[in-house]
Amino acid sequence: MNWWDAGDYEIARQILQRGVAAIYLIAFLSALDQFPALLGQHGLLPVPSFVSRISFRQSPSLFHWRYSDRMLRGLSIGACLIAATLVAGLPQLGPPWLPLLLFLTLWVVYLSIVNVGQTFYSFGWESLHCEAGFIVAFLGSNAVAPPLVIIFFLRWLVFRLEFGAGLIKLRGGREWRDLSALYYHHETQPMPNPVSWFVHHLPRWMHRGEVLGNHFAQLVVPLFLFAPQPVASVAAAIVILTQLWLVVTGNFAWLNWITIVLAFSAVDDGAFRVLIPGLHDARITSPTPIWFVVVVLAVTAWLIVLSYRPLRNLFARHQLMNASFNRYHLVNAYGAFGTVTTERFEIIVEGSAAETPGAGDWLEYEFRGKPGSPQRMPRQFAPYHLRLDWLMWFLALGARDGRWFEMFLVRLLEGDRPTLRLLRVNPFPETPPRWVRARVFLYRFSTRIERTQTKAWWVRVEVDALVDAVSLAQVRR
Structure with a gap:
């Protein structure tokens, strides 16, 4: 050589x-x-x-x-x-x-x-x-x-x-x-x-x-x-x-x-x-x-x-992670998981067709990859990239850019088909809901005993409301 x-x-x-x-x-x-x-x-x-x-x-x-x-x-x-x-x-x-x-x-x-x-x-x-x-x-x-x-x-x-x-x-x-x-x-x-x-x-x-x-x-x-x-x-x-x-x-x-x-x-x-x-x-x-x-x-x-x-x-004290130094994305800086979170939060998006929804009137939208129903086993998708699911994870961590999520809720209220195709389950296949909301849950993996007893992969507890119930008329104001 x-x-x-x-x-x-x-x-x-x-x-x-x-x-x-x-x-x-x-x-x-x-x-x-x-x-x-x-x-x-x-x-x-x-x-x-x-x-x-x-x-x-x-x-x-x-x-x-x-x-x-x-x-x-x-x-x-x-x-x-x-x-x-x-x-x-x-x-x-x-x-x-x-x-x-x-x-x-x-x-x-x-x-x-x-x-x-x-x-x-x-x-x-x-x-x-x-x-x-x-x-x-x-x-x-x-x-x-x-x-x-x-x-x-x-x-x-x-x-x-x-x-x-x-x-x-x-x-x-x-x-x-x-x-x-x-x-x-x-x-x-x-x-x-x-x-x-x-x-x-x-x-x-x-x-x-x-x-x-x-x-x-x-x-x-x-x-x-x-x-x-x-x-x-x-x-x-x-x-x-x-x-x-x-x-x-x-x-x-x-x-x-x-x-x-x-x-x-x-x-x-x-x-x-x-x-x-x-x-x-x-x-x-x-x-x-x-x-x-x-x-x-x-x-x-x-x-x-x-x-x-x-x-x-x-070798910089304030090392940049995943940074591009030019417009052509050549010779970049990389890195992943500089910190690891100790708790998992998930945003659950729900809709309701009721005129005045009660506690039992809400149905959950299921995403393709991110955790939702505690009974659903996590799936393998990589090397395919589910971009919406990944941004939902960042949103739950407190990501500041939420413009896309506001528009996402609008599209759900409109029953927009291209958006709904990104989801695994649309609970409103015929007509869009009157209301949507987003709640924050704390998730953890079930223990071996809990898994044996309930068949659940996750245990979740509601901790907060991210978006209270809104209608299409309200979000278009």
Whole structure:
């Protein structure tokens, strides 16, 4: 291997390109399903209103030129088709400019969505997705060896992702330092899955071990991603295994899956040959076109310049979490769960068709993923991202931007079908309710005894009213 040729990373390149493309496919399917209702022309936070206030320079997006739900769907469908061909590996059979062009197309379209997505697209993994899609574009095709500089920049991305998350925990809540964070996290995380209840009830010494393992995986292991082989492959394996544990125990959209994919940038073909005896050497020996070398080196130099602020942020006293330092969501700062809440609050939205509703006249709206009925087992949705459910979690924590929720209640009173399709259960399928309200409940996982006796996964107690009963006439005043 020379300064340019990372030929012993051909398998890693296939995983990186196809894996990132697969997550783009999921992200665009999510946009097709949810974007019009959340951000469309008649959405909760309409894009046309946003672009009338924010300039292209502030937030670059194709939708500054024009927005319509039809245009959004057309771009998303086209992007899904491109992503599917990349997952199948078809463009990679051509010249290096072909996958480069297609990945950059995906990046431009998804960046256009993220930059007008407002609070519904404010998650750290949106920036991670943009950055990953941009970088893997320069891995080339099967006709040339993977560029070593891009392989190492992908490791730098994983380093920022993991090491940044580790530092933000040490600087965050005391629960990460006294090893008690996992006493609560499985219960209070945004969207528990079917395994979360069982893991929550593990002995506390195991939860302390989880925290220690997390600190090791995020603060020590990332340093070895840049070590010679086979050390780098071992470090990547530890990252992959810890991320798989998070996949098994929670719903974090595609955050864990894209981290797993990116970690393969540190796994060389030799490691795969150890695991799979008889695997042939896939090294590329044909020369790389000079134009491709120049383009990759120029882009790498630009990305290195952009790395200054994220690097400085890692060691800043007031470290930023999930921050983008440029409009293109490239070379970002990452981190998650700097603090862990010890109690879980849920907002329950109800409607009533009665003219003067009494206590028994209210029916509950059920969301797809967030906890609602105590009898309903938590579901697995990741890597799919339920954006409305996630924002309901932040709202229960006291998020200040509640404009979307006010409009959400209006849409329920109007019986708006696109909005109702985002829910699991609409208790008013024929005509919309006269009234809606929102109550705050304290939730906790049932104990083993309670689960045996009642079959309930949750126990809940009402603690407050978020929105008192309102009618459509009242909210339109």
